Amino acid sequence: MPHAVLMVDDEPNVVAGLERQFRRQYRVVTATSGLEGLRLLSESGPFAVVISDMRMPKMNGAEFLSQVRERAPSTVRLMLTGETDILAAAKAVNEGEIFRFLVKPCPEPDLRGAIEAAIRQNELEQAEQFLLEKTLGGGIKVLTEVLSLVNPTAFGQSVRIQRYVRHIIEKLGLGKESWQYEVAAMLSQIGCVTIPPQTLEAIAAGETLPELERQRYLMHPSVAHDLLIHVPRLEAVASMVCRQADPVGPDPSAPVSFGAQILKVCLAFDAALMRGGNVESAIRALRDAPKEYLPRLVNALADTEGDTVAVEAKAMRLEALKEGMVVDADVRTKHGTLLVAPGQVLTFALIVRLRNFQQHGSVGDTVYIRVPRHSTSAGAPRAEG
Numbered sequence: 001m002p003h004a005v006l007m008v009d010d011e012p013n014v015v016a017g018l019e020r021q022f023r024r025q026y027r028v029v030t031a032t033s034g035l036e037g038l039r040l041l042s043e044s045g046p047f048a049v050v051i052s053d054m055r056m057p058k059m060n061g062a063e064f065l066s067q068v069r070e071r072a073p074s075t076v077r078l079m080l081t082g083e084t085d086i087l088a089a090a091k092a093v094n095e096g097e098i099f100r101f102l103v104k105p106c107p108e109p110d111l112r113g114a115i116e117a118a119i120r121q122n123e124l125e126q127a128e129q130f131l132l133e134k135t136l137g138g139g140i141k142v143l144t145e146v147l148s149l150v151n152p153t154a155f156g157q158s159v160r161i162q163r164y165v166r167h168i169i170e171k172l173g174l175g176k177e178s179w180q181y182e183v184a185a186m187l188s189q190i191g192c193v194t195i196p197p198q199t200l201e202a203i204a205a206g207e208t209l210p211e212l213e214r215q216r217y218l219m220h221p222s223v224a225h226d227l228l229i230h231v232p233r234l235e236a237v238a239s240m241v242c243r244q245a246d247p248v249g250p251d252p253s254a255p256v257s258f259g260a261q262i263l264k265v266c267l268a269f270d271a272a273l274m275r276g277g278n279v280e281s282a283i284r285a286l287r288d289a290p291k292e293y294l295p296r297l298v299n300a301l302a303d304t305e306g307d308t309v310a311v312e313a314k315a316m317r318l319e320a321l322k323e324g325m326v327v328d329a330d331v332r333t334k335h336g337t338l339l340v341a342p343g344q345v346l347t348f349a350l351i352v353r354l355r356n357f358q359q360h361g362s363v364g365d366t367v368y369i370r371v372p373r374h375s376t377s378a379g380a381p382r383a384e385g
Helices: 012-022 034-044 061-071 083-094 108-150 152-172 178-186 190-194 197-204 211-218 220-228 235-242 255-274 279-287 295-301 348-359
Strands: 004-008 027-031 049-053 076-081 100-103 311-317 338-340 366-372
Touching (some): 004 034, 012 027, 027 034, 034 049, 034 061, 049 108, 061 076, 076 108, 100 108, 108 152, 108 178, 152 178, 152 190, 152 197, 152 338, 178 255, 197 211, 220 235, 235 255, 255 279, 279 295, 338 348
Parallel strands (some): 004 049
Antiparallel strands (some): 311 366
């Protein structure tokens, strides 16, 4: 299938000529204004390349391509410009918004070469995105699964924090870098692999820790940073996690600082809820400390809701457990060691671990699983008294 190219120029004769020149090599879509181009971007995309004239009424080429960058980051952007617009075009290139600009009138071989170079760049960006989603995503999954096995309490907290962070991202309509905030939430407690589970359970219960134990706990963001900093593409995430307890700095809008402040407010919100508060009281406590938390983040959390689907607990035998099921109650060994926390999603490794403990006689034969109320799912017997 030919690559799609969007060509925008306010002169109809120009875009018609461009379409005639290149329609045999590419799927060419044309527009005569920036606004029309943005509409076609959403309706007829995705496009490998967008080419725009610089001088257009209402929305010039730099403004239009800046919008393209926000809405379709992997689309490569080219600009056609007259000689009088060269300074403005150069400024756009230097600010990172434009891949290349060409001076009008542009010979067909030069424009064709620029389009081919842009298509290669688009293919590189698509490959990088695939690497990010598959390879990096798989690595993150392994890290979080290790945390779920080693320290279920910490893992349960990271799951809750991720939910709150996702709510903020959606509420504020954060941009293309927001994936880093969500990953930072997932990995915010990875440093707790060095903390005894009993310590985290004591913190969750509101108990006062001995000073040495408290200091060790406060080091977990630094431990996480040292674990994550060596993972390509996670450098910013590592810094966010490391700074999750930092005070609001002089430039809280910088990506790393903002990500750290998102973690900070979500951790405080979660702590208030875990102490038995409700959403209203937790938000009120955060608003009472405006210098500690960014008000816009607190406000974004104000309409956070719990699960809207009514659920009940069903006792299920270990041999019937499946990946994706959600645990409803603590699963502990006969000696009291926590293996799975409430709300934890079962993975293959976690199910294997439970069955291994069962074979050694360390845990019982059933686990309480959350199911929709009045569910009649096969294999889920009624909760035992």
